Amino acid sequence: MITTHVRRLAAPLVAVLVGALLVAAPAPAQAAGGRYAADIRRTEYGIPHILAKDHGGLGYGYGYAFAQDNLCVMASWALTLRGERSRYFGAEAMSDDAIDPISNLASDVYYKSVQASGVLRRVLARSAPHGPSAELRALVDGYVAGFNRYLRDTGVARLPDPACRGKEWVGPITATDVWMNLLDLGRLGGSSSFKEAIAASGHAQEMEKESDQPKRKVPPKTVTAPGSNAYALGHQATRDGHGMLLADPHFPWNGSRRFYQVHLTIPGVFDVSGGSLYGTPVVQIGHNASVAWTHTVSHAQRFTLYQLKLVPGQRTTYLVDGRPEPMGRQEVSVTVRDAQGATRAVTTTLYTSRYGPVLASGWTEETAIALADVNAANLRFADEWLAMGTARDLAALRRAQDTYQGMPFVYTLAADAGGEAYFADASVVPHVTDEQAERCRAKDDPEMLILDGSTSACLWGKDADALEPGIFGPAAQPRLTRTDYVTNANASPWLTNPNAPLTQYPRIYGDTRTERDLRTRVGLDMIAQRLSGDDGLGAPGFTLETLQQTATGKRNLGAELLRPDLRALCRAKPVMTASDGEKVDVRRACATLAAWDGRARLSSRGAILWREFFLGLNGPQRRPDGAVVPPKSWWKVPFDAEHPLTTPRGLDIANPAVATALANAVQVFTAHDLPLTLTPGQAQRYGAVPVPGCTEGEGCFDRIRTGGSLSKKGRYPDVNTGSSFLMAVELTPTGPRTRTVLTYSLSANSASPHHADQTELFSRGQWVAERFTEAEIKAYPGLATRSLR
Structure with a gap:
């Protein structure tokens, strides 16, 4: 029975299955009767409020509004999802995947293989909760019709965004594009991170068969998904006894994984406001009148x-x-355009197994590696978000999660108007018990779990309460409900609330009693200081205003923990030796760091010098003879599982790497004539807008990440990841009070008035007062309404 169950699961999981015929893209979808109606009302910063009488109309208004702001991004992403980038942009150019860009050819082979596998057709053929509900199908069809209505009304040649105006690759989208986008979102923590290895499997098999090179090992694969912060606060943690929530997802600032801010309303049925990832017609992070929720990456x-x-x-x-099984073969054909504009077909053979696609890496004469992705056939999360949006309290939200069991790769944190706070890893997780993991481990790989595929005893198991075979059911999931708080910053569930550590869950969910990163620690310390009133923000307990101030305080925990010892080193050694042997006078640098406010505000003088020192301290060390050696621990007090919130701490100034890192940083500043007082406002930008903040490694809460190193001119490349849709909600008895800021603004169109307006707010530390009720929306003096019929 286990074999049967897992085979049933593995078949739709596979990104690459046997089958030669591609799924033809259907014509743009229409609702029954072809009739849709919606009102698009826009308030401050262009934020759309969609009002409709049914889900089809709601999707119609949403698709139209989104196309007004971001048609070019979606048009490009649709080519990616169809496997058609090489046809228009060439095989060698990089794809538009903001998280894991690869060559267009590899991207096209992967996505063509997903289409050819038939996985989407099979999922759409299932009824809810295994497949999409009628409401979700209507929402998707309406979204497609609304998007295409805007394109038809405007015309490709008259699009306001110069990025795709008049381009041959711009055209209508289909329901298949939207479903593929949702399917791909679910795979973000699995198959999507192995696109190259999947696409190259046939080539690797042929090359290694003919090669005399040594056998390759599977390289460590770090699946890089976006991160986030979240607080859910119960009545014991808030000054007025209201439930509160802070959402701070850290997603890319460019491309198809941006959030779009929207308010969706069907009177008496559905009323949700929040952030929705591009091309997805449901709100992923948001609130209704009495419940607010957010997610962090699990x-x-x-x-x-x-x-x-x-x-x-x-x-x-x-x-x-002991029985032989032939691998499945799949021929994938991609159309490629060369430099002269001519096109030709490139055909690739891919291989699959009962577990999933066979990867290019690790294929030898004796063994190969296959990938089993638990989300490869999962669309349930879209209905789960719809159901969460109608929940009136946390009990109803939990029922929604238990019904669909579809969260793809995220924790859920939520609060309700009754003053309860909730955390759960209700995500889809392969059913591998600790006992099975040890018994079936094929090799000792610290980076990932590699199981023995030569025995059916190592197939995924099944729980009685699991909706699908091969996954853990709700009873196994780490969950915690509190009346004070729960929080997460992408760490394991262990210290969701240090007063009630979570420990009884399978190791595949995460570790316990291990070192927490500095972002997790600073987030917990911020809560502790607010509850004690030691943060300088007034009386203990959160209010909406102090929640906003806490979230954007720009603390740098690394500096708080290490700067006192660095000062002692500065006093003892005013001249330090750089990696190349040069003697560097560090007195001015030490004075700058001593005077720095320890924050990452726009005007924080010395914050960039600290970052360069800190990055150097954590990176490989170069000796005077040129040899590169890995960094050794420079913490003075090592991690202690009994004191996880206060260890490690202190700087081991006897470690020579510390002085070397400071000397190296000063050397770079001096060589390029950069001021040691360089501020985040001078060094960090998003377009023309200066951006505050610091990196995750330094111990910053609302962190940012740039695309590279500090230049000789004292500038980092533009910010490309970080706090993206900040939302602070207070759930009062009379309705929600909400403050938001979309850090990169509503529109990717550089010509739009809403291309950088909220970015400027974020730069200044300001927020938008959300309009949720009809009275609030109608009270906006500049209200603009577009009625679509």
């Missing part, structure tokens, strides 16, 4: 690798329980 694994034992002399046949 530590749980979304996939397992299986090591296949190959039949001697047969590199595409493997053994299971």
